[in-house]
Amino acid sequence: MKVLKFGGTSVGSAQRMIDVANLIEGNRNIVVLSAMSGTTNSLVEISEYLYRKNPDGASEIINKLAIKYYEHAEQLYRTSEYKQRGNELIACHFDYIRTFAKDLFTLFEERVVLAQGELLSTGMMNLYLQESGINSVVLPALDYMRTNKNAEPDPVYIREKLNKLLDEHRDADLYLTQGYICRNAYGEVDNLQRGGSDYTASLIGAAIHAEEVQIWTDIDGMHNNDPRFVENTSPVRRLHFEEAAELAYFGAKILHPTCILPAKLNNIPVRLLNTLQPDAQGTLISNVTEKGRIKAVAAKDNITAIKIKSGRMLLATGFLRKVFEIFENYQTPIDMVTTSEVGISCTIDNCKRLDEIVDDLKKFGAVSVDADMVIICVVGDMEWENVGFEASIVNALKNIPLRMISYGGSNYNVSLLVKSTDKQRALQSLSKNLFN
Ligand code: ADP
Ligand code: ASP
Ligand code: MG
DSSP states (O other): OEEEEEOGGGGSSHHHHHHHHHHHTTSOOEEEEOOOTTHHHHHHHHHHHHHTTOHHHHHHHHHHHHHHHHHHHHHHOOSHHHHHHHHHHHHHHHHHHHHTTTSOOOHHHHHHHHHHHHHHHHHHHHHHHHHTTOOEEEEOGGGTOBBOTTSOBOHHHHHHHHHHHHHHTTTOSEEEEESSEEEOTTSOEEESOTTTHHHHHHHHHHHTTOSEEEEEESSSSOBSSOTTTSSSOOBOSEEEHHHHHHHHHTTOTTSOGGGHHHHHHTTOOEEEEETTSTTSOOEEEESOOOTTOEEEEEEEEEEEEEEEEOGGGTTOSSHHHHHHHHHHHTTOOOOOEEEETTEEEEEESOOTTHHHHHHHHTTTSEEEEEEEEEEEEEEEOOOTTSOSHHHHHHHHTTTSOOSEEEESSOTTEEEEEEEGGGHHHHHHHHHHHHHO
């Protein structure tokens, strides 16, 4: 059995949904759907109005979104019976969203509102498949996808519940399920964070020991650079799990950063495919390394660099621990680290506790902060005994000021920190020098 995940743009219009239906029918696979494109953003906006106790603002967006769905249903279904069933489904979800304008609005209600996008897309697709004579079954994610008290997925619970559901519906032609949404350890509706449908797919893949996890989106695989900033990028045919994880973590939006781990742990290949070009080869992510090749570049925005300069670091033991403990105390993860005998530079992407961190760090030396930075991450098989790859990376960036350079944490990545104003130039120059 395979797990096929279709993102927002892949189900974003009636025609796209029909194309997806054509791709999935005939195979007894599990199909994970995101909300239709733009929906989760609208639901976030609705929630913001409700937090601010502005029901009229919320209402305006709810009505606009509902109209989009009614139009979608009108184009999607052929018979009046299914048009009516589609309209009833839409009315049911939007009436429910409207009820939240009346009461206290908290994080709990927000998560319920955010869940409606995936519930709608799977409900609508299920009706379309049934209208086409396919015996599809919706496996409700809220019945099996669960996180524990640390907000991490609970693989044992997921495996047991999901396999039980599959067993109960052994006769189905195919299974549909919602990406992104789950319940937390307290049984409340929750989610796997924005973009988390990719994570749903790989968690399901791990739970059922799937033959393959396929992530279907609007581009033909992982490109060798970010196509939103660089022209003429091209798809990378094969990636190692580690390479894909680094690229996803450092900004390649095509893949959610959490998606790779469950697949890697269970050695399940992940294939990135294009709904608009279903025959294109895409990218295969597995445990195979292509020796000595630089594969791709990605960039992670909104990075802040912090430097602590201290004479006390010289020959001292425990200095790094004391510094890192401060970040830990404020629950702020560090991305990049570089050290010298008299100081440390590290980067964070969550600045909520920056002032407190800087105050505490001042105990150890002079502290300086550079905001608005970007981590550029170059990924490939860069085993340290291979010569030349660092030189070609740094040479490609010879005209750009580099605030930090980091290599040696893994064999798969060289990271460089630049000003956000230099990001596009850096990405373009790396493409030109490494791939052309
Ligand atoms: P979905 O809605 O299907 O989950 P996303 O928008 O999350 O799709 O991801 C697909 C987008 O990722 C592409 O349209 C592309 O603009 C962007 N992207 C960023 N970096 C890369 C990359 N290295 N390779 C391919 N796509 C990338
Ligand atoms: N619908 C959710 C989002 O837009 C999850 C996803 O698409 O993966 O973030
Ligand atoms: Mg995505």
